[in-house]
Amino acid sequence: MSFQKCFFRLTGSALLGGALLTGPAQAQQLPAARDTSFTVRSAFIKEKKRHPEISIAQPALPATVQAAYNLTYCTLGTRALQLDIFYPKAKRKKGYPAVLFIHGGGWRSGNRSNHIPMAQQLAARGYVTVTAEYRLSTEAQYPAAVHDLKAAIRWLRANARHYPIDTTRIAVWGFSAGGQLAALVGTTNGDKQLEGSACNTSHSSSVQAIVDVDGTLSFTHPESGESANNQPSPASAWLGGLKTEKPALWEQAGGLSHVTPQTPPIVFINSAVDRMHAGREDLIKQLDTYHIYHETHAFPDSPHTFPLFNPWFEPTLQFTANFLDKVFKTRR
Secondary structure: OOHHHHHHHHHOOOOOOOOOOOOOOOOOOOOOOOOOOOOHHHHHHHHHOOOOOOEEOOOOOOOOEEEEEEEEEEEEOOEEEEEEEEEEOOOOOOOEEEEEEEOOOOOOOOOHHHHHHHHHHHHOOOOEEEEEOOOOOOOOOOOHHHHHHHHHHHHHHHOOOOOOEEEEEEEEEEEOHHHHHHHHHHHOOOOHHHOOOOOOOOOOOOOOEEEEEOOOOOOOOHHHOHHHHOOOOHHHHHHOOOOOOOHHHHHHOOHHHHOOOOOOOEEEEEOOOHHHHOOHHHHHHHHHHOOOOEEEEEOOOOOOOHHHEEOOHHHHHHHHHHHHHHHHHHHO
């Protein structure tokens, strides 16, 4: 199945289409109206002006991969959170490592379908992959998204008998805002303050590897740009206030604040836009202190949205697969 058909199936539209510090009350709500300010198509039109050679990466579903769409992984009141899953047709007694994909869009836009191509291609390389939605800032502010994504990881473990998942090898992969969330989810393994209390709570939400694709590691780092102007931004909308109003919350929401000796291995895959990987070098210093494995890959002269487009899609996939193979190979 082509990416366009998958997107239509998911959205009904064309491709255009101590104590926990908290933001505003996390009341259960119906889904907010979808913010479509960020789409693959709009990003393509923007970047095509500077990079006329690019094309949207949309390979077909590999013949060796099975897919299931619109599966509910957690229900909050009347709100059903959904994911799509891709997995090898070949059976394996011990199952396959799993990867949760997290889309970007400034914590208020974007769609899980954005990374269907990457998820499908990684599944063909021997992984169970899922693209999951999460509550955006138009619906619920921080830490709701973190709670949702940890619930998605618990769903993977709860459903390991139905899908061929090795529950000892689960990774999280995120782009942009999704990369920030991936780093935060992965560096807060076992942190009850960010766990959430809904859905499959008898299972662990811990992950064993992190793939951060151009996601910030700190909202307060000088490189982020957020700390320089103290103006309303996608981050302030998600965090429920300006940095000067909620400095502790802004600090808490960055993965840089949570590195411990138990932090899993991380790969950073970055564009040429420095502010999108703010805090990376400081986090790497912490990883080195604890002797935690990490890799860094960067594409010179690339736009922030590089993983969505050729010619960067395939090498991003390759960096991801190589890293995960290396981290997980001793457990295969």
